[in-house]
Structure formats: structure tokens, C-alpha cells
Amino acid sequence: MTQSDLTDMFSEGGGLPETLPGDPMPLLRAWLDEATEAARTPNPNAMTLCTATPDGRPSARVLLCKAIEVDPGYLIFYTNSRSRKGEEMEANPRVAAVFHWDEPGRQARIEGRVVRSPDSESDAYFASRHWTSRLGAWASDQSAPIGSRAAMLEKVTQAVIKLDLDLGALLDGGEVNIPRPAHWFGYRIWVDRAELWSGGTGRIHDRAVWTRSLGEGDAPETGAWSATRLQP
Numbered sequence: 001m002t003q004s005d006l007t008d009m010f011s012e013g014g015g016l017p018e019t020l021p022g023d024p025m026p027l028l029r030a031w032l033d034e035a036t037e038a039a040r041t042p043n044p045n046a047m048t049l050c051t052a053t054p055d056g057r058p059s060a061r062v063l064l065c066k067a068i069e070v071d072p073g074y075l076i077f078y079t080n081s082r083s084r085k086g087e088e089m090e091a092n093p094r095v096a097a098v099f100h101w102d103e104p105g106r107q108a109r110i111e112g113r114v115v116r117s118p119d120s121e122s123d124a125y126f127a128s129r130h131w132t133s134r135l136g137a138w139a140s141d142q143s144a145p146i147g148s149r150a151a152m153l154e155k156v157t158q159a160v161i162k163l164d165l166d167l168g169a170l171l172d173g174g175e176v177n178i179p180r181p182a183h184w185f186g187y188r189i190w191v192d193r194a195e196l197w198s199g200g201t202g203r204i205h206d207r208a209v210w211t212r213s214l215g216e217g218d219a220p221e222t223g224a225w226s227a228t229r230l231q232p
């Protein structure tokens with residue numbers, strides 16, 4: 001075997017471009033779009049979100065990434081602001097998130113700061129959800145204890161009564177107005193560190209990290225990205 005055969009062998013698999021792009025966000029979005037198109041799993045937009053208390057106790061759970069805005073560079077997800085993660089994010093807006101696409105062997109790691117989406121955006125997304133999910137958002141005090149499954153289902157019935165919904169119309173598929181609960185929001189993760197990882201032969205994966213500065217506030221100023229290839 002020649003040196004060139006060895007190099008060829010370890011070059012197998014779709015890695016990162018030899019010259020790293022200046023901005024990782026278009027590549028991240030392309031990876032998500034590709035995974036969505038390939039539809040190898042029911043939720044290719046699933047990501048694990050890690051939050052942490054101000055004293056550094058971390059917690060993680062799976063969420064759906066509903067959009068990636070390449071410019072200016074944030075990801076959007078939706079949740080209940082009174083949930084465990086919601087309270088942690090209020091106290092400490094620094095978060096990390098990870099996507100894993102087993103086929104074609106890719107991982108994307110994101111770090112940044114969360115900011116609530118504008119109400120109009122949360123309203124529009126909430127209105128697009130199936131009525132069962134909209135009702136569920138009213139019924140569930142997400143992350144709070146409940147005595148039994150039956151008690152939870154009773155809370156769903158109570159939400160129908162509280163919202164004065166026409167159950168017949170809902171079950172017949174009619175359109176019924178269910179407003180967004182005040183504690184249910186979109187969150188934007190303004191990214192200041194993104195790592196893209198592509199699996200390779202013999203664990204010689206291809207990794208690169210991009211970092212940039214992020215200012216304060218809800219629409220932070222962002223610095224230029226800087227890219228660095230990492231050893232696997």
C-alpha cells in the first residue's frame with residue numbers, strides 16, 4: 001500500500017470543504033435541509049438543548065429546531081417559559097445545543113445566548129400548530145408535578161372549558177381560535193460558537209469550529225466569524 005492509498009482510504013466520507021467557509025450558518029442550514037429532505041428519521045430537526053442554572057448545574061432535553069436564520073445567525077425553538085428549561089434560561093441565557101444525524105454521520109454543536117422571539121412571531125407559529133398541540137400548551141404546566149395521568153387528562157378537559165371551545169367543531173375539523181398562552185414563546189439562540197463534525201474512517205473525523213463575538217440585548221451586534229479546523 002502506498003502513502004497515497006492510505007490517504008485515499010482515510011479521505012472517504014463527505015467531510016468539510018478543504019477551505020473552510022467564513023460563516024458556518026449556511027453549511028449548518030444545508031445539513032439540516034439535507035437531513036429533512038432525506039427524512040431518515042421522523043424528526044431530523046431534533047436537537048438536544050442544554051441549559052444550566054446560574055451556579056452551573058446543567059440539564060438537557062430534546063427539542064425541535066423550527067428554523068435557522070443564517071443571517072444574522074440564530075436558531076428558533078418553541079417552549080413554555082415556566083418549564084424547567086424556561087426558568088433556567090431566564091436566569092442564565094447561555095445555552096448549548098447538539099444535532100446528530102447518524103446517516104450521513106454528522107454532528108453540529110451550537111453555543112450561544114437565548115432571546116425571546118417577538119410576540120408576533122410566536123403568535124404566527126402557535127396559530128400554525130394543530131389544535132391538539134395548541135390545547136396541550138394550555139393544559140400543561142410543563143415540568144410541574146401531577147398526581148396521575150387521569151389528572152393530566154382532566155386538565156385537558158378543563159382547558160377546553162376555560163377557553164370556551166366548541167368541542168364539536170374541533171372534532172369535526174373546524175377552525176377554532178385558540179390563542180397563544182402568555183407563557184409560551186419562541187426562543188432564538190444567537191450563535192457565537194458552532195462546530196461542524198463529519199465522521200471519517202478510523203475515527204479521523206473532520207471537525208471545525210467557528211466563533212464570533214456577540215453583543216448585548218435582543219438583537220445583538222455580531223462580530224466576524226473566525227474558523228479553525230480541529231483534530232478529531
Ligand SMILES: Cc1cc2nc3c(=O)[nH]c(=O)nc-3n(C[C@H](O)[C@H](O)[C@H](O)COP(=O)(O)O)c2cc1C
Binds near residue numbers: 079
Ligand atoms: C422528539 C422530541 C421533540 C420535542 N420537542 C419539543 C419542543 O419543541 N418544545 C418543547 O417544549 N418540548 C419538546 N419536547 C419535550 C422535551 O424534551 C421536554 O420533555 C420538555 O420540554 C420539558 O423539559 P424541561 O422540563 O427540561 O423544561 C420534545 C421531545 C422529543 C422527544
